[in-house]
Amino acid sequence: MITNRRLRVVCLLAAVAIGIGLAAVAPVSATASGxxxxxxxxxxxxxxxxxxxxxxxxxxxxxxxxxxxxxxxxxxxxxxxxxxxxxxxxxxxxxxxxxxxxxxxxxxxxxxxxxxxxxxxxxxxxxxxxxxxxxxxxxxxxxxxxxxxxxxxxxxxxxxxxxxxxxxxxxxxAAETNAWMWRNVAATESELNDVDRPRVLYPLLGGYAVGDNTFINQIITTAGGANVAASEFDGYKQINYEVVLKLDPEILIVTDQTQGQILASTPYSQTSAGRNNRTASLSVQYLNQPAPRSVVYATGNLSAQLHPDAAANVTTTPGADGDDGPATDVSAPGFGVVVAVLSLVAVVASARFYHGR
Missing domain, CATH: 3.40.50.1980 (Nitrogenase molybdenum iron protein domain)
Structure with missing residues (x-):
């Protein structure tokens, strides 16, 4: 089913493609809602x-x-x-x-x-x-x-x-940037419309996780995943041992702040993701910061890891300053976990900071 928002985005995509082509971005008269x-x-x-x-x-x-x-x-x-x-x-x-x-x-x-x-x-x-x-x-x-x-x-x-x-x-x-963001979101959605969605969880330090009514939840769903915590709570809350096991995520999202501290720890090691050593690795500044570049890069990079065949057809055009985005780090069964040597106090402080943005 095509939602009203998706229909507006597709219309915007078509208009921009006809007017200026997808290879470059010129100023357009459009907001997020069209x-x-x-x-x-x-x-x-x-x-x-x-x-x-x-x-x-x-x-x-x-x-x-x-x-x-x-x-x-x-x-x-x-x-x-x-x-x-x-x-x-x-x-x-x-x-x-x-x-x-x-x-x-x-x-x-x-x-x-x-x-x-x-x-x-x-x-x-x-x-x-x-x-x-x-x-x-x-x-x-x-x-x-x-x-x-x-x-x-x-x-x-x-x-x-x-x-x-x-x-x-x-x-x-701002209008140009929003049009660029929505065009890339629409391109990703169109390629991933019929994919099977793996169960995904984004655990944070301190036992927290990302739930529904967050822009990160929308990144996960747009990238072709199903955020298992979305059915449990809104926002950013602590999630207990039993709930993690019940939700049994197939893939855990890790960042440069949490890599090496999630997958092998209890209870995550006892989930399907832990047993099969499956993670999607993203850059924390492009996942935890609600801004247009974050939406495009995090969605594109996550979709490339969740659905590499489908996402290969999506071309992410550069942002307003020409930045093509960070490289991805794909983890699959048998892929070793990179241990991040970070101070726990500093990481916890950063995680708390990024939760609210």
Missing amino acids: ESVSTANDTFPVTLTDATGTAVTVESRPENVTTTNPSAAQTMWTLGAADQVVGVTQYASYLDGAEKRDNVSAAGLGVSIERVVATEPDLVLAPNATSVETVRTLRAANLTVYHFPAATDFEAVATKTQTIGRLTDNTAA
Whole structure:
């Protein structure tokens, strides 16, 4: 059955293919839902209501933007607006040139108020993992802060991208980026429409797992998997020994943060995935950060591991900055597990940070 959203995406795919071809991306008038928007950048001031219910006004094009979580930084880079960014957290260090921006991370979790203030930002982009208390403190320091809601699906990622584009005077790039994202999602869905879906589980450290109503759940389903935890809970919750065994995943998703710490541990070692040594390995920054590049790369890379024959027909076009995405690391029966030498404390902290984005 074709859903309304899929029908809209397929229509968008056809329109873009006819107008400009799939090999390149040109600015288009489209949002995530297919509604028309102007590709010309908008005038200022701009006033939008954020997740705290606050009407946030940006008086003029912000030349100095500070991001308090890596998903916002990744989005700015994908929009080709990295030159506007003056502050990022340590978790955005994978972005090209991020080391030239001020690091606003605190010594522990979260961001340093003093460091954010020191960047003298015209606008602070604060994804939902940034606490409301931090947002209030930054506003008390006379900073303009936009706080985003949790991104629970691809539609929310597209809306977030559009909002960042509007606030930072990159509306055309946001429309272009969303069209690129949806085109790749549609291409993957069309190739995997009739595949048998393996039972997949994405375990996090501390006994947590990824459930329904998360953008990661949509990555799994779009890539041709069935997220076994989706029937148990929404969001990110701890999952006990008995439930893991009952769900019996065939494939476990691991990342560079969890590789070597999941497959051989109890109870995962006693599942079908553990007994058959089956994992899908993804880069954590492209799986756990709700941003367009993450959606395209994580979905494409996961589908290539779950369904290599079908996914071979899907061509993932580059993002706005020409980045083709990370390499995949496919694991199958008999494939050895690479042990990641990481500090458990640091990994747990990172995992907690990425859960909320």
